[in-house]
Amino acid sequence: MTELPVVDTSSPPAEATLAARSHPDLILGEHGLCPGCGEPVALRLLLEVLQDLDVVSRAIGVVGHGCYGSFVQIMDVDVLQCLHGRAPSCATGIKRVRPGSVVFTLQGDGDMVNEGLQEVLHTAARGENVTCVLLNNGVFGDTGGQQTATTVLGQRTKTSLQGRDASTHGYPIAIADLVAALSGVAYVARGAVSTPAAVMHTKKLLRSAFEHQLAGEGFSLVEILTMCPTGWFVPAGDGPGYLEQSMEAEYPLGELALRSRS
Amino acid sequence: MEHQVIVSGIGGQGIQLLCKSLALAATRQGRYAMLAADYGGEMRGGPSQASVVIGDQPLRSLPILPSAGAAILMHHRFGAFAVERLRPDGLLVLNSSIVQPDAANYPGRVISVPVTALAQELGAIQAAGFVMLGAYTQITGIVSAEAIELAMRELLPPYRQQHAETNARAIGLGVRTARELAEVAS
Amino acid sequence: MAELQLLDGCTAATEAAIAAGCRFFAGYPMSPFTGLLESMSRRLPQAGGICINAESEIEGVNMALGAAAAGARAATGSCGQGIALMQEAIAEMALNETPVVVFNMARNQQDYFQCTRGGGWGDYRTITLAPKDVPELVEHTQRLFWLAERYRAPVILYGDPILAQTQVGVRIEPRDYGPLPSRDWILDGSGGGTGKSRQVWTWAMGKVTNPGPGPDGQWRAIAEKFDAVAQAEQQSESYLVDEAEIVIVAFGTAALFVTHVVDELRSEGIRAGVFRPITLWPFPGPALREATRNARMVLVYELNAGQMLDDVRQWAYDRDAIRFIGGVSIHTSGLTYGPLLDARVIRQRVLDAGAETGVTT
Numbered sequence: 001m002t003e004l005p006v007v008d009t010s011s012p013p014a015e016a017t018l019a020a021r022s023h024p025d026l027i028l029g030e031h032g033l034c035p036g037c038g039e040p041v042a043l044r045l046l047l048e049v050l051q052d053l054d055v056v057s058r059a060i061g062v063v064g065h066g067c068y069g070s071f072v073q074i075m076d077v078d079v080l081q082c083l084h085g086r087a088p089s090c091a092t093g094i095k096r097v098r099p100g101s102v103v104f105t106l107q108g109d110g111d112m113v114n115e116g117l118q119e120v121l122h123t124a125a126r127g128e129n130v131t132c133v134l135l136n137n138g139v140f141g142d143t144g145g146q147q148t149a150t151t152v153l154g155q156r157t158k159t160s161l162q163g164r165d166a167s168t169h170g171y172p173i174a175i176a177d178l179v180a181a182l183s184g185v186a187y188v189a190r191g192a193v194s195t196p197a198a199v200m201h202t203k204k205l206l207r208s209a210f211e212h213q214l215a216g217e218g219f220s221l222v223e224i225l226t227m228c229p230t231g232w233f234v235p236a237g238d239g240p241g242y243l244e245q246s247m248e249a250e251y252p253l254g255e256l257a258l259r260s261r262s
Numbered sequence: 263m264e265h266q267v268i269v270s271g272i273g274g275q276g277i278q279l280l281c282k283s284l285a286l287a288a289t290r291q292g293r294y295a296m297l298a299a300d301y302g303g304e305m306r307g308g309p310s311q312a313s314v315v316i317g318d319q320p321l322r323s324l325p326i327l328p329s330a331g332a333a334i335l336m337h338h339r340f341g342a343f344a345v346e347r348l349r350p351d352g353l354l355v356l357n358s359s360i361v362q363p364d365a366a367n368y369p370g371r372v373i374s375v376p377v378t379a380l381a382q383e384l385g386a387i388q389a390a391g392f393v394m395l396g397a398y399t400q401i402t403g404i405v406s407a408e409a410i411e412l413a414m415r416e417l418l419p420p421y422r423q424q425h426a427e428t429n430a431r432a433i434g435l436g437v438r439t440a441r442e443l444a445e446v447a448s
Numbered sequence: 449m450a451e452l453q454l455l456d457g458c459t460a461a462t463e464a465a466i467a468a469g470c471r472f473f474a475g476y477p478m479s480p481f482t483g484l485l486e487s488m489s490r491r492l493p494q495a496g497g498i499c500i501n502a503e504s505e506i507e508g509v510n511m512a513l514g515a516a517a518a519g520a521r522a523a524t525g526s527c528g529q530g531i532a533l534m535q536e537a538i539a540e541m542a543l544n545e546t547p548v549v550v551f552n553m554a555r556n557q558q559d560y561f562q563c564t565r566g567g568g569w570g571d572y573r574t575i576t577l578a579p580k581d582v583p584e585l586v587e588h589t590q591r592l593f594w595l596a597e598r599y600r601a602p603v604i605l606y607g608d609p610i611l612a613q614t615q616v617g618v619r620i621e622p623r624d625y626g627p628l629p630s631r632d633w634i635l636d637g638s639g640g641g642t643g644k645s646r647q648v649w650t651w652a653m654g655k656v657t658n659p660g661p662g663p664d665g666q667w668r669a670i671a672e673k674f675d676a677v678a679q680a681e682q683q684s685e686s687y688l689v690d691e692a693e694i695v696i697v698a699f700g701t702a703a704l705f706v707t708h709v710v711d712e713l714r715s716e717g718i719r720a721g722v723f724r725p726i727t728l729w730p731f732p733g734p735a736l737r738e739a740t741r742n743a744r745m746v747l748v749y750e751l752n753a754g755q756m757l758d759d760v761r762q763w764a765y766d767r768d769a770i771r772f773i774g775g776v777s778i779h780t781s782g783l784t785y786g787p788l789l790d791a792r793v794i795r796q797r798v799l800d801a802g803a804e805t806g807v808t809t
Contacts, residue, residue: 028655028656029657056640059640073654075645077639078639078647079649080514081649081651082513083510083537090513092514093472093514093522096472096511097472101636118503118507122507285617294616295616297614298610298614299613321616324705325704326705326791328790
């Protein structure tokens, strides 16, 4: 009989510890979100883009309410944590009085498309030079998994237990399309963090958005489809696949055509 | 003693501009003034009333005067308030083109000036308020006619500047008319 | 000495705010606040500032919050109906310690509770100044910008249609109310990447590498801060209260009218006086107690169903001496005071109340 080596499970292997502890400079510590959550990936991309553009020391973030709200404790940039939905208004005030700053919002779909629908549309129409980042997982994750304005038809949530049904729950809102239809908008794009290729692509989209801000061309929005296996009631590993099947059909990836450019 | 005057008329008679000119004239002379306006929603025909207070110290008069030392009636329709608040030893100046002297029912000193008719003679009926203002400054001496004219010019919006000369003539006509009335009376 | 300018309350507030360093304003039109938004829109850009006609009151107050968090002297406003929409944000500013001046150019005196009790969440208070005339409104506006920064909190100016629309000769001069705390908390981006980046958050948990007090520590500290403010910032005016048999308590424009009536009554031999809270919060309770120590009657005159009345009941020397002579009184337009705001009416109410104890016949 072959002797099998005994694996020491008293602590994580060195490589895993190294991976967990190494993080970009701008991330100060581990996040506390669920295994398989896409939001920390999006955060990392955002901060890397700020570093790549060398604007970290003039970046000011406005973070809404959701699971990602805890990021205000681990992101090494100046941040305002604001009221649910109101981030684009706060961002407006910040950018108008500090036009040399690089201002972004970080909001979930419940924050931006439910509570804050008018804020994001008005801020876009005013052409404010800020970049709004939407983490769209189609569910209110932080409060336990209720339906939001971006929940896709058929998606089961705690307030649409049989799956979202148009006749009962109405239709999801594609906020990126609404924003793209407004004058004053410089850039709208949709990415995902479900595959390595998608992650790399999303980083490029974020970079483009901030470049438009730096050029003073108006409002930019990057919607990032993120996995929420907990809110979707799927195993962590199934998150990416589920995202592709359920959300990407409703929210196609890529840069959106803009009314302001047509 | 603060100079208090309530001015009453109807929308379209230039009541607000008249009162603002008076208040501004005093302010430009470094005196304390208050202008409290009270007008209905309609632009023409509804009530238009304001009170002006002028003094040499920070004012103590109320923005809704319980009583006043003077009143100007450009029209009788909504004038009851102004007349009722006029003190017995006060002065009532009437636009006799429209308001009958006994229609005002005031037992004290009344001076009638036909400002609408005078303004019509100038070919500018809308300047009746400035005829009245000219007469009022002559009667009371509260501010000079020159100060009124300067305030009038300052207040005219750019799209009404063409009325400045007419308004200035109206002020002068009011001053002269009041002087003649006083000479006749004495 | 600055020259006299004939300004209504809205324009005067604008000039006073600019003199006090205000460089950001955002609001939504609603009578009688609209004049303030319009004059800010005209004048702030001339002074190098920004004025935004926000698409809603909620957006306006949150824009002001952002601007203030980024270090600008910022303000917003509305009338009580619009301030109602801003309640959440006002609480937020109190609890994340953002200084903003909120102008309530109200339609009447029915917003006393809104200003002094607040409709937001949590343990917070809002310093509220209630000027009696336009010159005082100028002074209060400038002081409020200082108070907001001194205490890192939202503060309120309680105006009304009379103040908003009456034009009065005023002088606007810069005023210095004293030293202000450090502004090392403002968000300007410079903290990014240093390990010491900044955070403005009601929960104040800080960064994992630099923890903050957390909600318990933060909200207890803020409650203690407002206790200290309550002790330090009470303001009131007592007029002829020594040996007054009747003390009338009134605030704002109402107090102006009451003072006129008191002067009249005094000239007729009736010993009346006025106690005027200048800060609605912190309510000058101890001063009221002293002012009413010898009064046989304490008459409360306010244009509402009895709101300041609660505070008078708490502090008057003799609760049994209190009579309410105010009331709800609204103009047919709904937008301003009704017939109760009149010196003759007030005089009669004082005489009628005084007849009960024989102070007046």
